[in-house]
Amino acid sequence: MAISRRAFGLGLLGLSAAGTGGYLLVKDRPELQGLLGRRTTLFGFTGGEKRAFLDDAEVTAALGSFGIVLDARVAGSVEMVREAALLGQNPQFLWPSSAVMVDLARQSGVKIRRDQVVLNSPIVVYSWQAVADGLGRAGLVTLTQDGHYELDLKAFIDAVLKGTNWAELGVDALYGRARIVSTDPNRSNSGFMFAGLALNLLAVDVATETALTQYGAQVQMLFAAMGLKSSSSGKLFDQYLAGGLGAEPMAVGYENQLVEWILADMARWDRVKANPGARPVLLYPKPTVYSAHPLIVTAEAGDRLPEVLMEPRLQDLAWTRHGFRGPLGAAGGSANSAIAGILPSQVSAVLPLPSAEVMLKLLQLLG
Numbered sequence: 001m002a003i004s005r006r007a008f009g010l011g012l013l014g015l016s017a018a019g020t021g022g023y024l025l026v027k028d029r030p031e032l033q034g035l036l037g038r039r040t041t042l043f044g045f046t047g048g049e050k051r052a053f054l055d056d057a058e059v060t061a062a063l064g065s066f067g068i069v070l071d072a073r074v075a076g077s078v079e080m081v082r083e084a085a086l087l088g089q090n091p092q093f094l095w096p097s098s099a100v101m102v103d104l105a106r107q108s109g110v111k112i113r114r115d116q117v118v119l120n121s122p123i124v125v126y127s128w129q130a131v132a133d134g135l136g137r138a139g140l141v142t143l144t145q146d147g148h149y150e151l152d153l154k155a156f157i158d159a160v161l162k163g164t165n166w167a168e169l170g171v172d173a174l175y176g177r178a179r180i181v182s183t184d185p186n187r188s189n190s191g192f193m194f195a196g197l198a199l200n201l202l203a204v205d206v207a208t209e210t211a212l213t214q215y216g217a218q219v220q221m222l223f224a225a226m227g228l229k230s231s232s233s234g235k236l237f238d239q240y241l242a243g244g245l246g247a248e249p250m251a252v253g254y255e256n257q258l259v260e261w262i263l264a265d266m267a268r269w270d271r272v273k274a275n276p277g278a279r280p281v282l283l284y285p286k287p288t289v290y291s292a293h294p295l296i297v298t299a300e301a302g303d304r305l306p307e308v309l310m311e312p313r314l315q316d317l318a319w320t321r322h323g324f325r326g327p328l329g330a331a332g333g334s335a336n337s338a339i340a341g342i343l344p345s346q347v348s349a350v351l352p353l354p355s356a357e358v359m360l361k362l363l364q365l366l367g
Contacts, residue, residue: 013331044071044073044092045073045080045093077097092297095295120327121256124282190291220366235249263321282343288355
């Protein structure tokens, strides 16, 4: 059947209108920006503990559906907000691991367009089953009713400062003096936060400048006893796993790192559990500090990034595949059975860090 020129023209007009309407529909919905083929590449720095999350193919695809590609380079949280060599590269975003870093960034002259906490992970101590059992006999570690371990970190720090041997703390499998290691507090956030937590515990309160004058030398002794310190939380975690019970009996890091490691290879975790003495465990200091992960946007192109990372799909991936809690510190969803019994749904015994001014002076002392 012949089609008139008029009908054909009307058909083309209708298709054009439908196409324009579809374009406008997608254009006005950020979650569909990727369908237009538009991509905004954002360059910035992130803490090493978030490397696996950002490398996850599903996370990359989810970001891509919003038209966002992240060129995220790993750097220590402290150095990314303070070092001219990094800030001079004009990053469009910074993603450190502590809310205090926002204040430090401002003091460094960073022009912050916005900042928002999108992930959380409490500071923990990685250890081993044999150490947890021994410290339990000494009264320093308690197994809670819901199955996670709590550490009396103040008592342990006191023991380290006194030069107490492992055997005196119930850990017969280890020789020499009790020790704990963290990252370099002048470069990496987990060491930075551990230094603030140690000062708080010695002061028996949120530390002030007066407390720093009274107890700063003890924190200095604690860190001096660690020897060479890693510049990255990710590197320290790898050293902990590779070194084993003898080399790294207790190391400071983030809850999500061991959770992520377990979830990455369930068969490996089943094999590890078969050797209970050398099984990794999480010890939750009581009290601890929460490591909030604020996204700092420094360029207009990154203005949408905080909302995108808060999308349910990305928050679910952060928890179920990488062990990051949501902005309020609660578990983001149903926990895998492998980790359900080793971490609390909510960490309630939490202290705030000292003020940015006190922390800066503490960093100078530890430098």
